[in-house]
Amino acid sequence: MPGPKDLDPSSSPRAMIGAELRYARERMGLSQTELGEPLFVSGSFIGQLESGTRRMQREYAVQLDVILRTDGFFTRHCETSAKSRYPEHFEEEAEAETFATSIRHYIPLLIPGLLQTPAYSAALFRAYRPTAPDSEIEELVEIRAKRGRLLDDPTKPLLMVVLDEAAIRRPVGGPAVMAEALRHVAHLMRRHRIIVQVLPFATGAHAAMGGALKYMEFADAPPLCFVDGLDTGKLLDDPATVARHALTFTLLQVSGLSSAHSLALIESVAQDYDHEEQPS
Template sequence: MRFEAAPDGAKRLHRFGLAIRAQRERKGLTLADMAAACGYSTSAWSRYENGSPIPPELPAKLDEVMGTQGMFAVLWDVIKDEMWPDRYRDYMRLEDGAREIGEYAPYVIPGLLQTPAYARALFEAVNPDATPEAIESMVDLRMSRQIRLRSADPPYVSAVLDEAVIRRAVGGPAVLCEQLEALLPLLDTSRTLLRVAPLARGAHAALGAPLILLGLADGGQAAYQEGLVNGQLVEDPDAVRARRRSYDRVSADALTPGESAALITAVIKECKS
């Protein structure tokens, strides 16, 4: 899933950035002042003021630092869903409130688990005509999806990675090594479960396309099936159950977390050598 900002969403983000800049200048603060006060780098802050997607926790920090009494939080609530193109908007709204997220990844590391360097290399590969600024905006947007995983009430995330995923050197060996090392602490925790589907076991029920399953707060379920150009949000209960069965089958045939850790560690050693 590329999840680039929608054209209308990009305009709204640009206006939001202008509002940040106007309030900062009204307070007599520099870029460096604001970056330090809110805990970001000056370069990241410059991108936010120029219309890059912002971290979800930033509006509250803006209101606190600049004394705007909730103005930025309200503005963000109005525009946040507009960042996404129409074809992704409904999915992102569901993902944001999901209690459980399960993903089968046949090609690349799932976006929720990507490091910035891995995401950047991936965006550069699939968007060869994009400017560096546009690439950084895409990276910021992808990283913003991960904030909830570090919140006080994160969703439960499980993923089955095809062995090809952990061997595909997106960004080169160094970037892949960093990415794989970031996966190791997440393999088996109270909130995450990651496993590898080995190539040696051949075909399986989910083979062919990325699949995401969402367990919603109201007890409902949804699925997102990725296609070559775009994807399909599936909410029909029978269709979701069919995809859930496919995911369960590939999960059952995957390596254990311990076996997955051993394989990932072996691939890291290969990268470093």
């Protein structure tokens, strides 16, 4: 029987819990699929818990302590890993993207959160919460800005975005805010940090008319998809569903402008917003 595993004290709580889960499962001689069966989850879900890609929920922690005979370890520690500053429907997705090696994202009407400027985010949050105090809006903007720092790493994750033309034409926050927001996207494109394609109005009907999607890949776990709507969202791990969403994103890319033409359009629209700001 293998000896106790040394845990890295610098690891995140979820990484530590995941490492302990893998150790306890292997100690019991169970595969990921076998461990998932009594929890009514897939083997890939167990793999995502072990890699830290997904946060352990208390309902699973309690059952795992019984199945793996871990004397309440997972129940005690899952509360630590559950702390999040994100809305409940979004927290798992936001945490998962920090582990992703690549992210593919499409939103019909917005510039994605990872690419937003503070002023653009503030305009959105104010529209969502017209009576909220300024302090609440400022906190939400700071949380979103911290997510954007994921792109401070020069190489990972690989971020591919299909940006709907509606997102660059709708003047969120006014012309000055939009000009700054689009120049930020263009700057990241020119630095070769992100890959962006604009899905033009001329495309007509397309594969994602039903809403937004995000497809994430990981180094040591199966891919995940996140679909969301108004104050709702769901992380999906069913292989067939994930594969279908991957195909949907590919179809969007095929329908979009090339990166070069997309960059030219984004910068041209930013310039148009600048002209709107100039006094006549």
